[in-house]
Amino acid sequence: MRGTQPGGTPGRLRRAIERRLLAAFIPGFLLLVPALQAQDTYPYHDDDALSSAVRELESRHGNLVQVLEVANTPGGAVVRAVRLGAGEGADDRPALLVVAGAYGPHLVGTEVALHVARSLASGYGTDSTITRLLDRTTIYLVLAANPDAAAAFFERPQRERTRNASPYDDDRDAEVDEDGPEDLDGNGLITMMRVLDPAGEWLADPENPELMRKADPVKGESGAYRVYVEGIDNDGDEAWNEDPPGGIDVNRNLPRGYEFFSEGAGLYPVEAPEARAIAQFYLEHPNIAAVYVLGPQDNLLEAWKHERERGAVGTGEDGAGRRRSRRPLTSVLEVDEPYFAEVARRFRDITGLESGPSSAPSSGDVLASAYYDMGRWAFGSRAWWIPTGDDSSDEVPEAGAEPDAAAEGAAEADETGGPQRSRPGKADKEKDPLETERRELRWLRENVPGGFVEWSEVSHPDFPDRTVEVGGFAPFARLNPPASELDSVLARQERFIVALAGLLPSVTLRDVEVESLSDGVYRIKARVANEGFLPTLSGLGELARWPRRVRVEVVTDGQEIASGQAVQLLGAIPGSGQG
Amino acid sequence: MSTAAGRLAARVAGIVAMTGLVALMTAGPAVAQAGALAALGSPPDPKVPVSWDRYYDHAAVEDIGRRLEEAYPDRCRFGSIGKSYEGRDIWLLTVTNFRVGEADRKPAMYIDGNIHSNEIQGQEIALYTAWYLCEMADRVPWVSDLLDDRTMYIVPTINPDGRAAFIESPNTPSSPRSGVAPRDDDGDGLFDEDDLDDLNGDGHITMMRRRDPNGRWLVSREDPRLMIRARPDEPGEYEILGYEGFDNDNDGRVNEDRTGYYDPNRNWPWLWQPQYVQSGADAYPTSLPETQAVIDFVLSHENIAGAQTYHNSGGMILRGPGQAQDVVRPSDVRVYDRIGEIGETILPGYRYMVLWSDLYPVWGGELDWFYGARGILTFSNELWTSYNYFRIERGEETPDRHDRTDYRFDRLLLFGEAVVPWTPVEHPTYGPIEVGGVKKQYTRAIPGFMLAEEAHRNMAFTLFQAHQLPLAKVDSIAVRPIGQGLSEVTAIVANKRLAPTHTQQDQDHRISRPDWISLEGGDVVAGFVVTDPLQDLAVEQERRPARIEVESIPGMGTVTVRWIVRGSGPFTVTVDSPKGGVHSLSR
Structure with missing residues (x-):
């Protein structure tokens, strides 16, 4: 309960009775209403379909595919990783980890990962590029890192849910999950709800009256609506849908940038078994050199940059002789910046994607954690977005364009209001705050029937004397492509993932020289080279503890080492054949 | 306690130390000695006799806990909050008056110790607290009232594996600080492959020295066991080669991949930072089962209002925050300050300090998680201070580089028991060298005859905090x-x-x-x-x-x-x- 809404107390009893009646009616009447987001518009795999798809892959390509079960979710699902790697020793080869679906509503990521797994598995042995790649390189794909949340896509009513199924007391009233949304208009979707009220802070945009925005009192505008997530106030605390079922957003539960006390973050980082499984996966797979994360965080349209900060990295050493940073890093290291830039350039080249929404803010997300916590090369993309068009290629969509339901006493604007929004752009008074939404509205109307639900009046037990309408963007529609777009998304992403796997470091011994110095004394020289593109370690990987260094050992057969070390550990070896 | 009873208790406990559980089980309750005048502050006729002049192992803690529960079923319940990495129970003693109110609804104090493997006396302080409360509640109304109003959750060690490693293996006073889950410290793909080595097989890890006319170390004139650093313009006669050990993995470095290594007190979720910022952080917060067990326990016991986590050493009453950019809220500072101020009175030689500014900054420490994430008033006492050697305040000693307080104390009060004299040994790489120095039970752990006082004073401080929790x-x-x-x-x-x-x-x-x-x-x-x-x-x-x-x-x-x-x-x-x-x- 954050910021209760002043409201009339009369009629409390009547409302309570109506609430009970409504609750009694809803289940029966939902079954009759087909969801608008039909399977043929969004031909996505639910958990059962995913499960049988990977099992089939494993049984068909036993020499190449292994399915690893890495976590059991609070909702009873299983988080699976598919390992693609030829024969024995796959866990010892340089590896790419692909993580999809940590942000639950991002179903397209899961489709990409499954598609890549299938395509590479069937290409191994027939396609020479794929065969060579999987002989030298291993690819792990976490298909759906937050299956509890993704399941909401296949449930009715359908709603965007970012959290796993662990119970959670969002409003700290000692009751758990007691105030979730309801499908008031019976269309099988949870959208938004607007209540006509002169005291409200929201108004319908004059140009696109279906879009809501905050009234700006400085411009003399006055509000006309209160805006909430669709539903009733089940616990009678004058906050709407503030404690819905669900606990932790996996994509907000990793250490880097973790925000205590924020919605969906859980009680502490790595609390969710799904997040813990990801963190643990790095530990158990030191061969992972790079990570590709499909989700709302991006560093391929706009590469991560180094920001100079005084004293960020010191020259102190820890017990094992490694350099240490004196304080938390605020940006990528200078030595890593060119590689992030170059991989981003190749991404744009390969996919043809030039512009899109900027990255969602980083806060306990899988992408930032892969680099900053785990020291791996890390790249991320949304894979798909509603086209921005050339005219807006440089525009940074505004944050806060969504109805700020939380401020109105209804939590989870993120969940029902749409995809994780972009970070705020530069303040610009002339800028249209609804620019992104107008474009999305236009595109959905042209391409996805039902992608925007027109506002329609409902009778609402909590507001018996007011006009209440339900409508807004359909859940998932702005984050996931319809069938007509899906194939091209999958093909683009596959091209990039194959290319990225081809950039991994690959060490080799070169120029081994044995020179006789005198009787029985030899000088042995060898050059260790990295034939891949990426250095064996990122700059951060050298600082961080977990990525291993290259170990070079001289194995003798009774000979004695007169000088020099039998075992040497090497730091980052740059790529492109340098040694 | 009469001398005879004391001897009896000491003998009983002595047997325990040697033969473990069986001896304790068969030992009957001690009988109060006729003709003795009870000293204040101690039970004259404890139902569970325990000698507070030694460090108990895992089995002994279980035995003491079970006997307390048996002797005081309405006052003590013995259990476990979870399992350690090696599968040991993390023992819990819940002490309260179980006949009054509901234990898990009374305002509660959480107490643990020994998070660092070598900082062992936290366990004895915590265990002493449980024992004292059980044994004295019938004699002291203040104690009885406290147990009516409060619940004490006492976890003597939250690091039973590390404790066992410290007790059972040759070690220095500082090894291991880490728990025992293997980690690849040097990044070569091998785990814990270059640990300390007891070169002369005497059961102690001490220092290595080698005679070297160009060395920078001298032998003390006062105590031949003590090495002192030569002045910049002074010739030396030895070089110091670090702790006992050799290059087990042949990589040119000695003792660089030891037991562990991570720091269990840098593994907590509040303001956690990775290894390259905070040494010892481990791979991610709560990666250690012991951290997780404590967090699960605290999250399921909302009645915990205060906490104490005992460390050694230095005579400090520490509170957070561990970082400059973190804050303890002003009205909470006033509460901390009042308790800390009384603490300095209860604990002579101890200072009330703020972790980051008075000691050092810490990312991901236990006490910061307790306060930051859960709002629990938490202190961490650094047990034992050099003040205790001769009760001389820091800086008021006569400086003498040829003598050191701990060596002097050893000569005068422990009669040389605490320091291993230099002994020749053949080193596989360095050739003929000598090993010698302080034993692991010295400088951080407390000599036996002083342990009970340290336990009692620290308990008194923590009970004061428990008393001042909300009611x-x-x-x-x-x-x-x-x-x-x-x-x-x-x-x-x-x-x-x-x-x-x-x-x-x-x-x-x-x-x-x-x-x-x-x-x-x-x-x-x-x-x-x-x-x-x-x-x-x-x-x-x-x-x-x-x-x-x-x-x-x-x-x-x-x-x-x-x-x-x-x-x-x-x-x-x-x-x-x-x-x-x-x-x-x-x-």
Whole structure:
């Protein structure tokens, strides 16, 4: 309960009775209403379909595919990783980890990962590029890192849910999950709800009256609506849908940038078994050199940059002789910046994607954690977005364009209001705050029937004397492509993932020289080279503890080492054949 | 305690130390000795005799815990909060008066120790606390009252594996600090492959020295066991080669991949930073099962209002924050300061300090998680201080580079038992060298004859904190008929202690639910919080008026609530505070 809404107390009893009646009616009447987001518009795999798809892959390509079960979710699902790697020793080869679906509503990521797994598995042995790649390189794909949340896509009513199924007391009233949304208009979707009220802070945009925005009192505008997530106030605390079922957003539960006390973050980082499984996966797979994360965080349209900060990295050493940073890093290291830039350039080249929404803010997300916590090369993309068009290629969509339901006493604007929004752009008074939404509205109307639900009046037990309408963007529609777009998304992403796997470091011994110095004394020289593109370690990987260094050992057969070390550990070896 | 009884107790415990459980099981309760005058502060006839002049292992803790539970079933329950990496139970002693109230609803103090493997006496302090409370509650009314009002959750060691490693293996006073889960410290793909080595097989890891006319170290004139650094212009005669060991993995470095290594006290989720910022952080917060067990326990015991986590050494009463950019809220600082100030009186030679500014900055420390994430008032005492050697304040000693306080204390009071004299040994790489130096039980751990006092004083400090945790009581109820069958019921709810029912940190981040003050005995028409009793100003709570919600009851403060009720009584008012306890009064 954050910021209760002043409201009339009369009629409390009547409302309570109506609430009970409504609750009694809803289940029966939902079954009759087909969801608008039909399977043929969004031909996505639910958990059962995913499960049988990977099992089939494993049984068909036993020499190449292994399915690893890495976590059991609070909702009873299983988080699976598919390992693609030829024969024995796959866990010892340089590896790419692909993580999809940590942000639950991002179903397209899961489709990409499954598609890549299938395509590479069937290409191994027939396609020479794929065969060579999987002989030298291993690819792990976490298909759906937050299956509890993704399941909401296949449930009715359908709603965007970012959290796993662990119970959670969002409003700290000692009751758990007691105030979730309801499908008031019976269309099988949870959208938004607007209540006509002169005291409200929201108004319908004059140009696109279906879009809501905050009234700006400085411009003399006055509000006309209160805006909430669709539903009733089940616990009678004058906050709407503030404690819905669900606990932790996996994509907000990793250490880097973790925000205590924020919605969906859980009680502490790595609390969710799904997040813990990801963190643990790095530990158990030191061969992972790079990570590709499909989700709302991006560093391929706009590469991560180094920001100079005084004293960020010191020259102190820890017990094992490694350099240490004196304080938390605020940006990528200078030595890593060119590689992030170059991989981003190749991404744009390969996919043809030039512009899109900027990255969602980083806060306990899988992408930032892969680099900053785990020291791996890390790249991320949304894979798909509603086209921005050339005219807006440089525009940074505004944050806060969504109805700020939380401020109105209804939590989870993120969940029902749409995809994780972009970070705020530069303040610009002339800028249209609804620019992104107008474009999305236009595109959905042209391409996805039902992608925007027109506002329609409902009778609402909590507001018996007011006009209440339900409508807004359909859940998932702005984050996931319809069938007509899906194939091209999958093909683009596959091209990039194959290319990225081809950039991994690959060490080799070169120029081994044995020179006789005198009787029985030899000088042995060898050059260790990295034939891949990426250095064996990122700059951060050298600082961080977990990525291993290259170990070079001289194995003798009774000979004695007169000088020099039998075992040497090497730091980052740059790529492109340098040694 | 009479000498004879003392000897008996010592003998019983001595047997235990040697042969473990069996001996303790067969030892009968000690009988109070006739003709002895009871000394104050100690039970004259303990039902569970324990000698507080040694360091107990895992089995012995279990035995003491079980015997306490058996001897005092209404005062002590023995259990476990989870398993360690190697599968040992992390023992828990819950001490309270189980006949009064509900243990898990009383305001509670959480106590642990030994998070660093080598910092062993925290366990004995914690265990002594459980033992003392059980044995003395019938003799000392203050103790009895404390157990009526409070629950003490005592986890003697949250690092039983590391403790076992410290006790059972040759070690220095500082090894291992880490727990024992293997980690690849040097990044070569091998785990814990280059540990310390007891070169001369004497059961101690001491220092290595080699005679070298160009060395920079000298032998002390005062004590031939002590090495001192040569002055910049002074010739030396030895070089010091570090702790005993050799290059087990042949990589040119000695002892660089030891047991562990991670720091269990850098593994907590609050302000956690990775290894390249905070050494010892481990791979991610809560990666260690022991961290996870404590977190699970604390999250499932919302009644924990205060905590103490015992370390060694240095004579410090530490509070957070561990970083400059973190804050302890101002009104919480006032509570900390008062307890810390009393602590400096209870613990001569100890100083009350702020972790980051007075000691060193820490990312991901235990005490910061307790306060930052859970709003729990938490201290960490660094047990044992060099003040205790000769009770001379820091800086008031006569400096003598040829003598050192700990070596002098060893000569004069321990008669040389604490230091291994230099002994020749052949090193596989360095050739003929000597090994010698302080034993692991010295400089950080406490000599036996001083342990009980250290335990008692630290316990007294922690009990003072426990006493000052919030205690919510319905103080008074006034009923006034106002006509038409209605009554106005006014209740004053008081917190009788220093700490508020919600710390400022708890309130600011809405960590625990509000306190509930409810009325039974009539139909509530309206409910109010009286914000100014003298001017009779009140704020109505429209929702659920029979259960008034208040954000906190301040330390030594009151909250006044009022109801308009249909009926004339009798009425019962109950305060139900997550951290202030549950109390009812009827009228």
